[in-house]
Amino acid sequence: MKLRLVTALAGATLLSACGLNSVPxxxxxxxxxxxxxxxxxxxxxxxxxxxxxxxxxxxxQEKSILVEVTQARAAANNIRVSASDLSDPAKLAQFxxxxxxxSMSLQRLQEAYPDLKSQGNYATLLSQLEGTENRITVAxxxxxxxxxxYNVKARSFPTNLTAMMFGYKVKPNFTVQNEAQISVPPTVNxxxxxxxxx
Numbered sequence: 001m002k003l004r005l006v007t008a009l010a011g012a013t014l015l016s017a018c019g020l021n022s023v024p025x026x027x028x029x030x031x032x033x034x035x036x037x038x039x040x041x042x043x044x045x046x047x048x049x050x051x052x053x054x055x056x057x058x059x060x061q062e063k064s065i066l067v068e069v070t071q072a073r074a075a076a077n078n079i080r081v082s083a084s085d086l087s088d089p090a091k092l093a094q095f096x097x098x099x100x101x102x103s104m105s106l107q108r109l110q111e112a113y114p115d116l117k118s119q120g121n122y123a124t125l126l127s128q129l130e131g132t133e134n135r136i137t138v139a140x141x142x143x144x145x146x147x148x149x150y151n152v153k154a155r156s157f158p159t160n161l162t163a164m165m166f167g168y169k170v171k172p173n174f175t176v177q178n179e180a181q182i183s184v185p186p187t188v189n190x191x192x193x194x195x196x197x198x
Contacts, residue, residue, distance in 0.1 A: 026150035033143035
């Protein structure tokens with residue numbers, strides 16, 4: 001009787017130590033953090049049409065920048081990375097390139113229209129965009145940290161045994177070509193004279 005009790009306790013301890021629940025929990029946490037990243041990018045995409053409309057209403061002359069912002073937003077919205085795609089570094093890189101194009105076009109828009117600083121709607125939208133850029137950075141950092149924690153579980157003994165047995169694979173982390181540049185919210189310089197159209 002004592003031998004059965006000791007065997008049952010030892011079995012329960014081994015099962016809890018091998019990550020039977022912790023590995024899938026860590027994977028679900030990574031998926032949830034990715035959803036946060038996507039939500040913040042979607043918030044930014046939702047603000048862009050209002051910003052473009054405000055600039056148009058102000059009688060903007062350089063329509064090429066507005067077209068660039070609109071096209072970058074459309075391209076970024078067409079690239080979807082689902083939770084099942086998180087193991088594909090190529091899809092993450094494609095997603096990042098599209099989002100970086102949106103950031104760059106927004107920065108050019110801000111530099112090209114310094115006279116809009118006096119318009120309340122524009123200032124409010126710009127403030128919301130800057131806040132959203134900060135939220136994107138925080139969400140991405142949380143996702144990177146969560147994936148790192150998951151990967152430790154998927155590669156460390158004894159939880160790696162559970163990961164191998166149930167097909168949990170190490171996930172590539174979200175990396176970008178120029179992390180330092182995109183981790184900083186776009187600067188807004190309304191005093192700069194817009195450059196001449198080329």
